[in-house]
Amino acid sequence: MSDAPAAKTGLSPSLQDPKSDPQYIQFECLPPGGPLNRWSHTITREHDFPGAQAQLYGAGVPDEEMMKNAPHVGIATVWWEGNAVLLDFGRIVKRSLEKQKMLGWQYSAVGVSDAITMGGEGMRYSLQTRDLIADSIETVTCAQRHDANISIPGCDKNMPGVVMAAARHNRPFIMIYGGSIRKGYSKLLERDINVTTCYEAAGALTYGRLEAKTNPGTNGRTSIDVMKDIERHACPGAGACGGMFTANTMATAIEAMGMTLPGSSSYPAVSPEKARECERAAEVIKITMEKDIRPRDLITRESFENALVVTMILGGSTNGVLHFLAMANTAEVPLTLEDIDRVSNKTPFLADLAPSGKYLMEDLYKIGGTPSVLKMLIAAGLINGNIPTVTGRTLAENVADWPSLPPDQKIIRPLSDPIKETGHLRILRGNLAPEGAVAKITGKEGLSFTGKARVFNKEHELDEALSEGLIPRDENLVLIVRYEGPKGGPGMPEQLRASAAIMGAGLKNIALVTDGRYSGASHGFIVGHVCPEAAMGGPIALVKEGDTIVIDAVKNRIDITSVSDGELEERRKVWKAPLPTVRRGVLAKYARLVGDASHGAVTDQWDLEY
Numbered sequence: 001m002s003d004a005p006a007a008k009t010g011l012s013p014s015l016q017d018p019k020s021d022p023q024y025i026q027f028e029c030l031p032p033g034g035p036l037n038r039w040s041h042t043i044t045r046e047h048d049f050p051g052a053q054a055q056l057y058g059a060g061v062p063d064e065e066m067m068k069n070a071p072h073v074g075i076a077t078v079w080w081e082g083n084a085v086l087l088d089f090g091r092i093v094k095r096s097l098e099k100q101k102m103l104g105w106q107y108s109a110v111g112v113s114d115a116i117t118m119g120g121e122g123m124r125y126s127l128q129t130r131d132l133i134a135d136s137i138e139t140v141t142c143a144q145r146h147d148a149n150i151s152i153p154g155c156d157k158n159m160p161g162v163v164m165a166a167a168r169h170n171r172p173f174i175m176i177y178g179g180s181i182r183k184g185y186s187k188l189l190e191r192d193i194n195v196t197t198c199y200e201a202a203g204a205l206t207y208g209r210l211e212a213k214t215n216p217g218t219n220g221r222t223s224i225d226v227m228k229d230i231e232r233h234a235c236p237g238a239g240a241c242g243g244m245f246t247a248n249t250m251a252t253a254i255e256a257m258g259m260t261l262p263g264s265s266s267y268p269a270v271s272p273e274k275a276r277e278c279e280r281a282a283e284v285i286k287i288t289m290e291k292d293i294r295p296r297d298l299i300t301r302e303s304f305e306n307a308l309v310v311t312m313i314l315g316g317s318t319n320g321v322l323h324f325l326a327m328a329n330t331a332e333v334p335l336t337l338e339d340i341d342r343v344s345n346k347t348p349f350l351a352d353l354a355p356s357g358k359y360l361m362e363d364l365y366k367i368g369g370t371p372s373v374l375k376m377l378i379a380a381g382l383i384n385g386n387i388p389t390v391t392g393r394t395l396a397e398n399v400a401d402w403p404s405l406p407p408d409q410k411i412i413r414p415l416s417d418p419i420k421e422t423g424h425l426r427i428l429r430g431n432l433a434p435e436g437a438v439a440k441i442t443g444k445e446g447l448s449f450t451g452k453a454r455v456f457n458k459e460h461e462l463d464e465a466l467s468e469g470l471i472p473r474d475e476n477l478v479l480i481v482r483y484e485g486p487k488g489g490p491g492m493p494e495q496l497r498a499s500a501a502i503m504g505a506g507l508k509n510i511a512l513v514t515d516g517r518y519s520g521a522s523h524g525f526i527v528g529h530v531c532p533e534a535a536m537g538g539p540i541a542l543v544k545e546g547d548t549i550v551i552d553a554v555k556n557r558i559d560i561t562s563v564s565d566g567e568l569e570e571r572r573k574v575w576k577a578p579l580p581t582v583r584r585g586v587l588a589k590y591a592r593l594v595g596d597a598s599h600g601a602v603t604d605q606w607d608l609e610y
Contacts, residue, residue, distance in 0.1 A: 032292035036071040036102075039145045039171065044068055061103060073097055073285060074146040075106040076137045076165075078158040078178075082113055085238040085269050086154050086178045089278045093150055093176070096282035104282075105146065109136045111158055114519065115195050115241065119463060119497030124582075126157060127492050127517070128590040130326065131603045133161030134168065141169040148285050152278075154178030154239070154269070156246030156520065159254055160323035166259075166295035167331035172288035173295045174281055174390050175260050177251040179269030180361040181239030188212040188221055188229045194242050196355055196521040199496055201230050203504030206469050210504075239269030243354030245520030248361050249316030250323055252370050253307035258298050258389030262398045266369030268362055287392045298388060299331040306383040306395070308340060312347035312423035313377065313412075315356060317520030318438045318528055319494075321425065325600030337427045337436045337598055341556065344423030347382070349442060350413045355523040356424075356442045359411045367409045371402040380415060419443065428527060430559035431568070432513075432539050432549065435531040436598040440518070441553040445525045448554065449511040451476035453547040457483050459495050459516065466501045476509050478549040482540045483578065484516030485533025486601040490582055490591035494519040499526055511551060513558070515540050517597070527551060527558060529597040535577065536596070542571040 030038040043049040044056070044067050053067060061067050075093050079086035090106045097104035110132050117123040133153075141149050148171055151162035159175065166173040184193045190213040204210040205223055212221035240247035251265035261284060267274040287293070304324060311320050321340055328335035353359050364370070378385035378396050385396025405412055413419055420443040428437045441447060454477050456462040462481050465471055471479070479498075486492045495512070496519035502510050503524055511525040512518075515533035518526050532538030539560065543549075548562035560568070582588045593603040 035069065036286070036289045037069065037147055039147050040072040043145055066101070066103065070101055070103045071147040071289060072103045072105060072145065074137070074141050074144070074149045075104050076109050076140070076149060076151040076162065077106060078109045078111040078133060078151070078153040078155070078162065080111055080113065082116075083154050083178065083238055086152050089152050089176060089178065089274070092275060092278035093152070093281045096279050097285075100282040100286055102282065102286070105144070107140055109133045109158075109161070111153075111155060114155060114494060115235070118199070118494060118519065123493035124489050124491035124587055126494065127486070127601065128586065130157035130161040130164070130323070131590070133158055134164035134330070137162060137165035138168045141165070141171060146171065148172035148289055150174050150176060150281055150285055152176045152178060154247070156240070156250055156317070156319060159247070159250040160327050163254060163259065163295070163299070163327050164330040167299055167327065170294050170296050172285060172293060173259070174285050174288065175254055175264070176277060176281060177260060177264045179239050179267050179271065179274045180242045180248060182236050182268060182270065183242055183360050183362050184234040184236050186226075186229050186233055188226045192360070193230055193234050194354065194360060195234050196241070196243065196245075196496070196500055197230055198234050199500030199521075200504030201227055202497075203466065203501030206467055206501065207505035209506060237270055241521060242360040242362055243521060244314050244316055244351065244361070245355065246317040246319040247520070249311055249314070249320045249520055252314060253311050253316070253320060253324070255370050256306040256310040256374060256383060256395070257303035258387050258395050259295070261391065262371045262402065263369055266361060266365040268365060284391055288390050291392050293388065293390060293392065296331055298390070299327065299333060300387070301333055301335070302384050302387050304328060304333060304335055304339075305343065306387065308343040309347050309377065309383050310373070312344055312349060312425065313373070313382070314351040315349055315353055315424055315442065318425060318440050318518055318526075319520055321438045321529065322517065322597060322600055326602045329600050329602050329605060340425065341427040344425050344427070347423045348415060348418035349420040349422070349424045350415070350418050352411055352413065352419070355521045356444055364411055367406055367411060368403050371399040372405045373412060375399040375402055376405055376412070426553045426556055428551070428553070428556050428558040430557040431565070432543070432558045432560050433530045434539065435596065436529070437527050437531065437558055438529040439527040439551070439553055440523065441525070442523070447552075449476070449478070449525050449551045451478040451509075451511055451549060453478050453480050453543050453545060453549050455480045455482070455543055455545050459484055459493060459498065462498050463501075466498060466505070471502070471507060471510065473507060473509055478511045478513055478551070480540065480543050480549075481512070481514040481516060482534035482543075484514055485535055486594040486597060487591045488533050488535025489516060490580075490587045490594075492517050492597065492601060496522050499524055511549075513540070513549065513551075515597070525551070531596050531598040533596065537572070537575065537577065539568060541575055542568055544571075
């Protein structure tokens with residue numbers, strides 16, 4: 001029995017010998033340059049695994065020639081019936097593999113809809129699906145000895161999940177993004193809408209600000225009629241949320257890392273280009289197998305730098321910070337909050353995209369999409385066009401023939417006239433967050449905020465206060481939502497319901513601070529990922545009603561300024577950790593395993609002293 005070449009295991013130097021770590025013991029693997037069935041040949045050669053071959057014949061392998069020589073490619077579709085187009089894409093990929101004389105094996109990884117779970121207890125299950133997805137794809141790939149993997153995710157945790165799986169199994173890999181949803185339209189509001197409009201409309205409804213436009217056919221419409229119209233038309237079909245929310249943040253970033261075909265992140269879900277991308281997947285995965293291009297060849301410091309720059313340019317989600325740190329951890333690439341802060345400090349914010357701007361991904365697609373943006377950034381020297389990609393060509397070569405952004409387009413501002421001269425994602429530290437917090441500050445809401453603390457021990461407490469109209473307009477308030485971190489939540493739920501309601505209500509006197517996280521659709525003066533979290537005794541657990549909180553996005557500070565260090569220490573002495581709210585099941589397991597937000601909230605942190 002021979003081992004895979006050490007240089008291609010993708011492990012740290014201490015783990016280059018697969019025998020040194022039971023998790024990465026590999027069966028015999030053919031060397032690069034030979035047949036493409038490098039892993040599957042172990043169970044399909046001769047008669048060493050007759051039961052496996054019998055099962056494979058039963059599953060559809062047509063003849064002995066295919067059994068012995070065809071590579072096996074897993075097709076992981078992260079779908080549910082609300083986004084069944086992903087399953088359809090998998091079928092297209094399977095047919096394209098068969099045309100290339102390869103065997104495609106389609107299976108599903110678990111996925112949940114954030115739009116459905118948002119604001120309820122179901123949202124606690126959202127972030128942990130990232131690890132479940134990674135676990136499931138790693139499991140099937142390694143257990144059934146697939147030679148390559150094509151993953152088709154469609155929502156925000158799905159994409160880092162499939163990349164984390166790729167970093168683990170480290171076999172030829174392509175990600176096909178499921179694509180964005182088309183924009184909706186409200187006749188009563190007379191404008192384009194999307195899923196975020198629903199949550200902002202809820203806040204507007206509570207505070208008496210939801211009205212129909214006065215034109216023929218809509219006079220006399222009530223606010224409830226408007227709400228119904230928004231709910232009915234915000235999501236007109238298949239696809240991920242259409243703004244520069246977390247799904248599109250991760251899709252564009254992963255394309256900038258070279259792990260998708262050009263254009264994958266900006267093709268709408270229901271478009272001819274997306275179907276053609278799926279048809280081309282077999283050709284490209286074959287290239288990655290022939291050239292032995294592995295995920296860990298692509299997941300590098302340089303590619304993460306590209307991803308971070310693109311995220312700052314486009315105004316991406318705070319969740320991207322969690323996911324970049326998690327992907328880097330899995331691939332054993334050094335990446336920290338300081339790296340994110342460094343890139344943010346040198347990168348302008350250019351895109352007029354939702355949630356803080358006017359346009360959606362569908363609009364960006366119409367002017368050239370992500371490849372045209374990458375082409376501009378490469379030409380400007382802001383990202384590295386020389387990184388390798390899944391196509392076997394460099395990133396610059398992938399986009400060279402793509403059209404440049406039209407000179408009259410309004411979505412991406414010129415470098416000479418940015419929305420903000422530095423990135424919108426700010427890493428804050430201070431006596432409220434000594435181990436870091438992530439703020440989303442576009443500049444439109446100002447660069448600093450001072451207010452009195454209003455404290456809520458769970459998200460639902462704030463949601464209830466907002467739904468009853470109990471948050472006033474006449475005083476600057478910092479709303480603290482705690483015990484919602486990775487362990488304390490458990491699950492670090494997104495809090496779009498509250499942030500969007502505040503925007504819809506027009507409460508400009510409010511800042512939000514939490515040890516939980518925010519949806520990519522959130523905007524306003526928001527700070528999340530406060531670390532250490534309240535459940536672990538972080539200072540956010542010690543805040544009291546009326547404490548003065550100062551947030552400074554220039555100095556990158558967040559502090560309780562009205563309380564001395566001595567007073568905080570006295571509060572700590574009487575603080576008691578709350579009992580876990582969940583004691584069994586997947587969330588309890590997650591809470592026991594998960595690390596802190598400043599390191600990506602991962603469940604498989606490497607122990608470097610092991």
